[in-house]
Amino acid sequence: MTAASRARLLAGVGRFRDAEEAVRSGLIELPSDPELLALLAGLLRLQGRGPDALDAADAAVSAAPHLAGTHIERAECLLLSERPAEALAEAEEAVRLDPAHPPAHRVLARTLVSHRDFGRARDAARRALALDPESVPDLLTLAEIERHAGRRDAARDAVRQALARDPENADGRWMIALLDAERLRVGSAMRGLRGLAADHPAQLGGVAMTWPIRGLLSGMRRGLLVGLLLAGSLALSALAWPSALLLARAAAATVAAVMIFFSVRVLIPAGRLPWRCLGLLPPRTRRAVACGLVAASATVTLLLWYAVSTHSPAMVLCAGAVGVLLAAGRAERS
Amino acid sequence: MSDALIDSLTAAVQARPDDLPLRLHLAELLVSAGRGGEAIAHAAQVLAREPGNTTAQQLMTRSLKPEKTAEEPKNPAGHVDWAAFEEQLGDVVPPRFARADGEPDPVRGHADRTFDIERSTITLADVGGMAEVKKRLEVSFLGPLRNPKLRSLFGKSLRGGLLLYGPPGCGKTFLARAVAGEMGASFISLSITDVLNMWIGSSERNLHDLFESARGHAPCVLFLDEIDALGHKRSQLQSSMRTVVNQLLTELDGVDGGNDGVFVLAATNAPWDVDAALRRPGRLDRTLLVLPPDGPARSAILEYHLRDRPVAGIDLAQIAAATEHYSGADLAHLCETAAEYAMRDSIATGEVRMINQPDMLAAVREVRPSTDAWFSTARNVAMFANESGEYDDLAAYLKKRKVR
Numbered sequence: 001m002t003a004a005s006r007a008r009l010l011a012g013v014g015r016f017r018d019a020e021e022a023v024r025s026g027l028i029e030l031p032s033d034p035e036l037l038a039l040l041a042g043l044l045r046l047q048g049r050g051p052d053a054l055d056a057a058d059a060a061v062s063a064a065p066h067l068a069g070t071h072i073e074r075a076e077c078l079l080l081s082e083r084p085a086e087a088l089a090e091a092e093e094a095v096r097l098d099p100a101h102p103p104a105h106r107v108l109a110r111t112l113v114s115h116r117d118f119g120r121a122r123d124a125a126r127r128a129l130a131l132d133p134e135s136v137p138d139l140l141t142l143a144e145i146e147r148h149a150g151r152r153d154a155a156r157d158a159v160r161q162a163l164a165r166d167p168e169n170a171d172g173r174w175m176i177a178l179l180d181a182e183r184l185r186v187g188s189a190m191r192g193l194r195g196l197a198a199d200h201p202a203q204l205g206g207v208a209m210t211w212p213i214r215g216l217l218s219g220m221r222r223g224l225l226v227g228l229l230l231a232g233s234l235a236l237s238a239l240a241w242p243s244a245l246l247l248a249r250a251a252a253a254t255v256a257a258v259m260i261f262f263s264v265r266v267l268i269p270a271g272r273l274p275w276r277c278l279g280l281l282p283p284r285t286r287r288a289v290a291c292g293l294v295a296a297s298a299t300v301t302l303l304l305w306y307a308v309s310t311h312s313p314a315m316v317l318c319a320g321a322v323g324v325l326l327a328a329g330r331a332e333r334s
Numbered sequence: 335m336s337d338a339l340i341d342s343l344t345a346a347v348q349a350r351p352d353d354l355p356l357r358l359h360l361a362e363l364l365v366s367a368g369r370g371g372e373a374i375a376h377a378a379q380v381l382a383r384e385p386g387n388t389t390a391q392q393l394m395t396r397s398l399k400p401e402k403t404a405e406e407p408k409n410p411a412g413h414v415d416w417a418a419f420e421e422q423l424g425d426v427v428p429p430r431f432a433r434a435d436g437e438p439d440p441v442r443g444h445a446d447r448t449f450d451i452e453r454s455t456i457t458l459a460d461v462g463g464m465a466e467v468k469k470r471l472e473v474s475f476l477g478p479l480r481n482p483k484l485r486s487l488f489g490k491s492l493r494g495g496l497l498l499y500g501p502p503g504c505g506k507t508f509l510a511r512a513v514a515g516e517m518g519a520s521f522i523s524l525s526i527t528d529v530l531n532m533w534i535g536s537s538e539r540n541l542h543d544l545f546e547s548a549r550g551h552a553p554c555v556l557f558l559d560e561i562d563a564l565g566h567k568r569s570q571l572q573s574s575m576r577t578v579v580n581q582l583l584t585e586l587d588g589v590d591g592g593n594d595g596v597f598v599l600a601a602t603n604a605p606w607d608v609d610a611a612l613r614r615p616g617r618l619d620r621t622l623l624v625l626p627p628d629g630p631a632r633s634a635i636l637e638y639h640l641r642d643r644p645v646a647g648i649d650l651a652q653i654a655a656a657t658e659h660y661s662g663a664d665l666a667h668l669c670e671t672a673a674e675y676a677m678r679d680s681i682a683t684g685e686v687r688m689i690n691q692p693d694m695l696a697a698v699r700e701v702r703p704s705t706d707a708w709f710s711t712a713r714n715v716a717m718f719a720n721e722s723g724e725y726d727d728l729a730a731y732l733k734k735r736k737v738r
Contacts, residue, residue, distance in 0.1 A: 006530050012571060
């Protein structure tokens with residue numbers, strides 16, 4: 001068995017370290033073997049060791065600049081290193097060298113997505129699929145492109161085709177959950193994520209399950225800020241045109257009602273799991289989320305109070321609560 | 335000093351190795367005779383049993399102190415005479431992993447493993463602490479084996495194997511060997527590395543031959559190490575490895591040959607990656623969680639790793655209490671780190687000193703438990719993959735440990 005095939009088998013059972021060791025042993029005998037160098041780059045990339053992976057990919061390209069495979073790997077490493085322009089040049093070179101090789105078109109599609117050139121990315125992914133219609137990675141690449149382009153139905157169709165060929169595919173299941181979440185199919189998304197976490201506990205943890213709460217907070221930050229600005233400006237207008245006060249109260253009540261509805265719509269189908277998983281967040285994030293939840297609740301309450309009473313202190317306090325909500329959001333992201 | 339007296343005392347110590355005063359007396363004579371190197375070994379043996387023995391500590395210090403002679407060239411300030419150090423310690427510090435009986439080390443690791451059929455000499459008595467694990471092994475595995483009449487009374491067959499799982503470095507492989515030793519059975523070990531090393535293109539046949547070999551040497555413990563790799567979920571595998579899993583299933587069922595007298599033990603850090611078919615009844619249908627060592631086990635492990643090192647005044651109970659959740663491998667590393675501190679200090683001061691409690695405590699601060707990453711994944715398993723209750727013992731432990 002060659003070092004490369006041994007490494008591939010080990011990588012296939014998730015033993016990246018052992019696979020890396022196998023490749024390095026092979027490189028002792030064949031230090032300039034482009035296949036081994038590209039494989040090493042891939043293994044390092046999968047372990048998240050971007051700079052090391054790129055070094056190995058550079059060596060692979062130097063050893064065999066005429067092979068599309070080395071350029072494909074280098075393009076992937078450059079994408080990981082967030083150098084999209086070089087990645088695009090590398091992917092185009094791979095396609096030029098071997099236009100009949102589907103992975104070359106696939107990596108080109110992926111690099112074009114990073115340039116937000118969805119039209120060309122879609123074309124590249126379809127060329128890859130035309131060359132290998134059964135390829136699950138190519139279907140998932142197409143789905144990813146469609147999702148980024150905002151065409152969620154097309155994305156879902158592509159993922160479904162991929163899952164029809166490989167029902168257990170983790171990337172496909174993840175993308176379905178993501179698409180469900182984006183469509184606010186909360187229950188379905190949570191079931192999908194829970195199944196994925198059960199099958200791949202080392203890859204997907206409880207932190208991902210907190211998305212309904214964190215997504216809700218993200219939505220509330222935007223909604224409450226807009227609501228506050230609207231209701232606040234109407235309230236100020238009422239100083240000159242008293243009839244605007246009614247509009248301000250209506251705006252405050254509407255914003256509060258929409259936020260309550262949105263919260264119920266997200267949190268009830270999500271069940272208790274996101275709350276249980278909140279404890280798994282890093283302490284700083286956990287504190288920021290808790291603070292955000294309190295601030296969001298306070299803002300909604302204050303908006304309702306203003307709608308009922310028209311007391312201007314309620315609006316002032318509401319502005320303060322929104323400030324806290326935004327600060328907590330910033331802390332959560334950092 | 336008479337060499338004859340030393341020789342006769344040496345013989346007496348060999349005859350009565352536990353007679354510590356006699357050993358100390360011999361060490362004293364050796365130091366007086368300028369044979370400090372030999373004295374250190376005896377002082378170390380006494381300190382291993384009685385860390386607070388002041389006579390032994392003084393003897394150790396005297397033995398380790400380099401003797402100044404008239405001919406000895408003076409070292410320039412700050413210069414370390416490495417040659418003298420090595421010469422001084424060369425015959426004192428024994429090989430780190432040598433066995434007391436002089437036998438070569440048993441086959442371990444991957445690089446040197448072949449399909450040797452071994453006879454394990456260790457038993458469960460050699461496993462420090464882990465009372466709960468031993469009890470469960472006794473009840474679920476060894477007890478039925480030892481009581482054939484009781485077994486037939488309850489209509490219990492010997493089919494099926496035992497899957498040991500838990501964080502890395504916590505002694506699963508050692509336990510498997512101990513079980514083989516306890517049963518007086520042969521021991522064959524197999525891992526993914528063996529498959530990749532030896533079985534190119536004929537994996538099914540070779541796997542069959544291996545099981546046949548185990549059947550031929552019954553009673554035999556067949557140990558499948560890292561079963562998550564060898565029996566990975568087939569849905570995630572390439573076709574070449576799928577055939578290995580299929581054949582493994584066939585052999586575990588023992589359809590043709592029967593597996594009487596072949597006891598299959600398997601170990602893994604990631605039972606959730608094992609193909610579900612391997613865990614069905616009649617195959618690896620019993621599981622045993624092997625957790626990081628408990629307090630007494632940690633003390634025993636620490637004592638074992640310090641046994642041949644010059645130590646003084648080490649409070650094992652305190653170190654054991656400070657190393658909760660450490661794996662056996664972590665504890666070995668901790669002892670290594672403490673030895674490094676003492677050695678570094680000896681080099682800096684030019685005066686050799688023993689490993690002491692502050693070294694050990696500093697090492698505890700330096701070496702963190704490596705099991706945390708495993709428990710983080712295990713927490714996900716307990717939360718999301720325990721609907722059938724197969725990880726109840728893990729969930730209970732996590733709850734006890736307050737890992738959310």
